[in-house]
Amino acid sequence: MSRADTGAPDVRASALEQRLAALEAQHVEALREIAELKARDQLKTQFISNISHDLRTPLTAIITHAEILRDGILGPLNDRQAESVTGVINGGRQLLDMVGEILSYAKGSANQLTLAISDFGIADVVQRVTALNESLVARKGLTLSVEVAPDLPTVRGDREKISHVLGNLLGNAITFTPSGGRVWVAARAVEANAGGEILVEVGDTGIGIAPENHDLVFREFAQVDSSPSRRHHGTGLGLTIARRLVELHRGRLWLESTLGTGSRFYFTIPLVPSTP
Amino acid sequence: MLLVDDSALVTGALRVLLEETGHRVTTADSVASATAAALAEVPDVLLLDLTLPDGNGLEVLDRLRAEDRLPRTVVALTGHDDEALAAHCRSAGCREVVVKPVSVRVLIAKMREWVGEEAS
Numbered sequence: 001m002s003r004a005d006t007g008a009p010d011v012r013a014s015a016l017e018q019r020l021a022a023l024e025a026q027h028v029e030a031l032r033e034i035a036e037l038k039a040r041d042q043l044k045t046q047f048i049s050n051i052s053h054d055l056r057t058p059l060t061a062i063i064t065h066a067e068i069l070r071d072g073i074l075g076p077l078n079d080r081q082a083e084s085v086t087g088v089i090n091g092g093r094q095l096l097d098m099v100g101e102i103l104s105y106a107k108g109s110a111n112q113l114t115l116a117i118s119d120f121g122i123a124d125v126v127q128r129v130t131a132l133n134e135s136l137v138a139r140k141g142l143t144l145s146v147e148v149a150p151d152l153p154t155v156r157g158d159r160e161k162i163s164h165v166l167g168n169l170l171g172n173a174i175t176f177t178p179s180g181g182r183v184w185v186a187a188r189a190v191e192a193n194a195g196g197e198i199l200v201e202v203g204d205t206g207i208g209i210a211p212e213n214h215d216l217v218f219r220e221f222a223q224v225d226s227s228p229s230r231r232h233h234g235t236g237l238g239l240t241i242a243r244r245l246v247e248l249h250r251g252r253l254w255l256e257s258t259l260g261t262g263s264r265f266y267f268t269i270p271l272v273p274s275t276p
Numbered sequence: 277m278l279l280v281d282d283s284a285l286v287t288g289a290l291r292v293l294l295e296e297t298g299h300r301v302t303t304a305d306s307v308a309s310a311t312a313a314a315l316a317e318v319p320d321v322l323l324l325d326l327t328l329p330d331g332n333g334l335e336v337l338d339r340l341r342a343e344d345r346l347p348r349t350v351v352a353l354t355g356h357d358d359e360a361l362a363a364h365c366r367s368a369g370c371r372e373v374v375v376k377p378v379s380v381r382v383l384i385a386k387m388r389e390w391v392g393e394e395a396s
Contacts, residue, residue, distance in 0.1 A: 057286060060285075061283070
């Protein structure tokens with residue numbers, strides 16, 4: 001009995017030490033694996049960034065040659081020829097937008113997205129982005145309405161990136177709304193904890209998003225319908241980038257939607273802090 | 277005018293456009309060849325890609341400035357729509373920053389403006 005009493009603590013201590021050593025070894029191994037995965041992730045991001053950049057060069061040449069033909073610089077085209085060349089240009093520009101999205105995503109992943117800050121009116125951004133989409137809205141037979149509160153205060157942020165966010169949301173609204181439907185953009189000032197902010201809403205009467213997919217749409221590469229036969233194509237990065245850009249401004253981007261009745265996407269941008 | 281881009285695809289397309297709209301075009305594909313071409317004959321307009329195999333396109337401006345041979349109009353050509361980069365180009369002496377692919381209609385109008393001012 002006395003021998004067991006004196007011997008048992010040593011045995012237990014030894015077992016504990018062994019266990020501790022094993023855990024430490026596992027910990028070191030886990031840290032090494034994490035470092036390796038991070039390094040590989042960085043390599044992949046760099047690769048995506050490089051390949052996106054390289055894809056732009058031949059696309060640029062294709063679009064320029066096609067525009068030279070379309071504009072009759074090498075001689076007049078008949079209507080069918082012009083239609084065909086316009087198809088090349090539209091396809092090229094769509095591809096270029098997708099490459100641009102992938103490049104933005106890669107930059108965001110590498111924390112290389114920077115903001116070019118200025119003070120601007122959100123009404124101008126809304127006006128510009130909606131004007132760019134007017135012909136598409138007309139072609140699809142949709143109604144687009146804009147409701148921007150008068151005398152909205154100036155926001156401080158990156159005008160181009162906010163335009164990109166709004167363009168993405170409006171583009172999605174148009175894409176996912178069948179002919180005859182409505183899309184709208186609204187902006188108003190709202191109170192917030194740390195001062196005021198501008199709330200922008202982009203809504204549609206389109207196909208909507210089921211509640212179980214509300215988080216999915218913001219996830220990188222995810223699409224609600226990712227089947228090869230899906231009707232709507234894209235990189236699956238648009239909303240991931242949009243949310244990232246809004247968050248860089250310390251704003252928020254979220255959605256409310258019911259399947260079959262349409263979607264409303266909202267984002268906020270903090271106002272210029274008032275000077276004392 | 278001098279057109280600088282390391283991609284023959286890009287210079288090929290822009291050369292067709294610019295020559296067909298009445299401009300005399302010289303091309304170069306590196307900082308060294310662009311500098312040599314601009315020193316041999318100062319162009320009225322320099323369209324300058326930023327990413328060149330032997331350095332940043334803006335280095336061409338530094339070298340030409342050192343020789344007091346800067347073209348009157350320098351326009352940066354870039355694949356990146358990035359305001360910080362554009363500001364950097366303007367501070368380096370570029371009159372404008374054009375993001376590729378520039379619309380053919382826009383480039384024709386702008387060339388007319390740049391060359392027109394040179395002639396006046």
